[in-house]
Amino acid sequence: MAVTGGGGTGRDPDVREERADRKAAAGYGLRGERRVVTAPLPRQRRHETAHYRCLGVGVGPANLSLAALLHDKNEVSNLFLDREERFGWHDGQQIPGATLQVSLLKDLVTLSEPTNRFSFLSYLHDQGRIYHFINAQFDAVPRQEFRNYLEWASKTNTNVRFGEEVQEVDFDGTSFVVRTNKRTATADNVVVGIGTRPWVPEPARGKLGGSQFHVSDFVSRDRDFAGKRVAVVGGGQSGAEVFLDLISRPIEQLPRRVIWISRRHNYFPIDDTPFTNEYFVPSYSDYFFDLDRPARVALNAQNVLTSDGISESTLREIYQRCYARRFVDGADDLFALLPNRTVTGVRAGHDAWDLTVAGNDDPGLIEHVESDFVVWATGYRPATADFLSPLEAKLAREGEEYNVDKDFAIRWDGPRDRCVFLQNGVRDQRGLADPNLSLVAWRSQRIMDRLLGVHSNEQLEPFIDWAGKHTTELLDRT
Structure with missing residues (x-):
C-alpha cells in the first residue's frame, strides 16, 4: 500500500520497479520492429499508510470503474482489495463466440470521463491493435476481449490489490476499521463491490x-x-449460449441429445430498441429510485426482457443451427426445445438425473427428462457481505437489500461524512440497470462526486419525460 507523496529517492523500491518497467517496455521484436509492451502506470503513491479516504472491497467492473476514476485524484487516497489471487470475470462461462449485449462505450469510464486512460479504446491502443479492431467490424465486442480489458485495467492501476481478503469492517467512532487477512487499515469511506454469486x-x-x-x-x-444427454435449464442469454455451443460441436463431440428448458413462454429476445434503452440512462435510474416500492417491483417484473432477454443474433444463429442439424445433417433427435415449463424436482437415478418438469399453463402436464448432465443457467444474486456483520445493527435495509441514498451510500446510524457505499446491490431500488454495465461509470461518478464534495455536469434530459417535469414547466408558463 502507498499514499500520495513527493518524489522518491533512488532507494525507493517503487522507483526501481518503474525503471525496470521502462527498460522492459523498450524491447524490440525478432524482426527489429518495435514491440508493443504494456508497462504499468507510474506509481501514484510512494509510502505505506494505514488510513485511506476510500477503501474498496472487491475488484469487479463496479469497483474497477471507481478505482479508474479515482486514480489521478490525489486528494482521495484510495485502495481496492480483492480476496482472489488474480482478476476474473465470468471466467467459467467464457464460451467462444459470446459477445457483450451493450455498446463498447459502456466501459469502466467513458460515459463519465471520455479521456480517462482506463477506457476500452485506450486498452486497444495500448495493446497496439486499435486499427485491427476497427477493421474487424465486430457487431458486438467479444466478451473474452472485454474480460481481458478489465484485467488490463486491474493490472495497470496501482491502487488495486489481489490476494487480500477483507474479513471485517467496523466503526470506531471516527473511521471505519478494516481488518484483512494481512493487515488492519482505517478508512473514511468503504465501497462494497463484491458482485454476485451463482443462484x-x-x-x-x-x-x-x-x-x-x-x-x-x-x-x-x-x-x-x-x-x-444434456439438460440446459434457463431461457436467458447464458442458457442460449450453452445450448448453441453444445449443438454446434463437431460430429464426433456432439451430445446425444440437448434439452433446453425455460419457464418463459418462448425464447424471447432482449428488447434493445432506442426508446427501451432510455431505461439505462442516469435520469431514469433517479426517477425509478424516487418511486414507491410496489411500483418499482412491478416495473422490474414488467421490463425484465430489457436486460435479461437473448440477443437477436444468438437466437438467429440457434435457429439456423437447429435447421442445419435436423434437415441437412439428419440429426433429428439432437435437440428438444421445452419452453413454458418449470423444473419442480431433480432425482438421482441409477446412472442419470431424472428431472420432473411441469407445464406452466397446464399443471397436470408432468414430464420426466433423463439427462447425464444438467446445466443451470438460472442467473445470479448479490453476494452476501458477511464482513459488514459488526455494522449490521447500524445499517438500514429494504427487503433483502441494504437501503441506500441517492449516492448509493447505505443509510446508517452514523456520521453522514462516513459512508459505506454499495455497488451492484440495489436492483430493487435502482432498477434493472443496476447490475448492468450500462451505468457502471455513472454510478462510480456519483460516488466519487460525494467523496470530492462536488456535483458533476449531468447529460441533457432524455427524450422521454418520465416524471412529468417538462409538462409541469410548460403549465407554469401558461
Missing part, C-alpha cells in the same frame, strides 16, 4: 457437482459431453 432453484440445491452445475462453471472443467 440455482430449490430442486438443484445440495445436488451440484461434476455432472450437475451452474453455468458459471461450464468451461472451467474438461467435461466430455460426446454421446451424452
Whole structure:
C-alpha cells in the first residue's frame, strides 16, 4: 500500500520497479520492429499508510470503474482489495463466440470521463491493435476481449490489490476499521463491490457437482459431453449460449441429445430498441429510485426482457443451427426445445438425473427428462457481505437489500461524512440497470462526486419525460 507523496529517492523500491518497467517496455521484436509492451502506470503513491479516504472491497467492473476514476485524484487516497489471487470475470462461462449485449462505450469510464486512460479504446491502443479492431467490424465486442480489458485495467492501476481478503469492517467512532487477512487499515469511506454469486432453484440445491452445475462453471472443467444427454435449464442469454455451443460441436463431440428448458413462454429476445434503452440512462435510474416500492417491483417484473432477454443474433444463429442439424445433417433427435415449463424436482437415478418438469399453463402436464448432465443457467444474486456483520445493527435495509441514498451510500446510524457505499446491490431500488454495465461509470461518478464534495455536469434530459417535469414547466408558463 502507498499514499500520495513527493518524489522518491533512488532507494525507493517503487522507483526501481518503474525503471525496470521502462527498460522492459523498450524491447524490440525478432524482426527489429518495435514491440508493443504494456508497462504499468507510474506509481501514484510512494509510502505505506494505514488510513485511506476510500477503501474498496472487491475488484469487479463496479469497483474497477471507481478505482479508474479515482486514480489521478490525489486528494482521495484510495485502495481496492480483492480476496482472489488474480482478476476474473465470468471466467467459467467464457464460451467462444459470446459477445457483450451493450455498446463498447459502456466501459469502466467513458460515459463519465471520455479521456480517462482506463477506457476500452485506450486498452486497444495500448495493446497496439486499435486499427485491427476497427477493421474487424465486430457487431458486438467479444466478451473474452472485454474480460481481458478489465484485467488490463486491474493490472495497470496501482491502487488495486489481489490476494487480500477483507474479513471485517467496523466503526470506531471516527473511521471505519478494516481488518484483512494481512493487515488492519482505517478508512473514511468503504465501497462494497463484491458482485454476485451463482443462484440455482430449490430442486438443484445440495445436488451440484461434476455432472450437475451452474453455468458459471461450464468451461472451467474438461467435461466430455460426446454421446451424452444434456439438460440446459434457463431461457436467458447464458442458457442460449450453452445450448448453441453444445449443438454446434463437431460430429464426433456432439451430445446425444440437448434439452433446453425455460419457464418463459418462448425464447424471447432482449428488447434493445432506442426508446427501451432510455431505461439505462442516469435520469431514469433517479426517477425509478424516487418511486414507491410496489411500483418499482412491478416495473422490474414488467421490463425484465430489457436486460435479461437473448440477443437477436444468438437466437438467429440457434435457429439456423437447429435447421442445419435436423434437415441437412439428419440429426433429428439432437435437440428438444421445452419452453413454458418449470423444473419442480431433480432425482438421482441409477446412472442419470431424472428431472420432473411441469407445464406452466397446464399443471397436470408432468414430464420426466433423463439427462447425464444438467446445466443451470438460472442467473445470479448479490453476494452476501458477511464482513459488514459488526455494522449490521447500524445499517438500514429494504427487503433483502441494504437501503441506500441517492449516492448509493447505505443509510446508517452514523456520521453522514462516513459512508459505506454499495455497488451492484440495489436492483430493487435502482432498477434493472443496476447490475448492468450500462451505468457502471455513472454510478462510480456519483460516488466519487460525494467523496470530492462536488456535483458533476449531468447529460441533457432524455427524450422521454418520465416524471412529468417538462409538462409541469410548460403549465407554469401558461
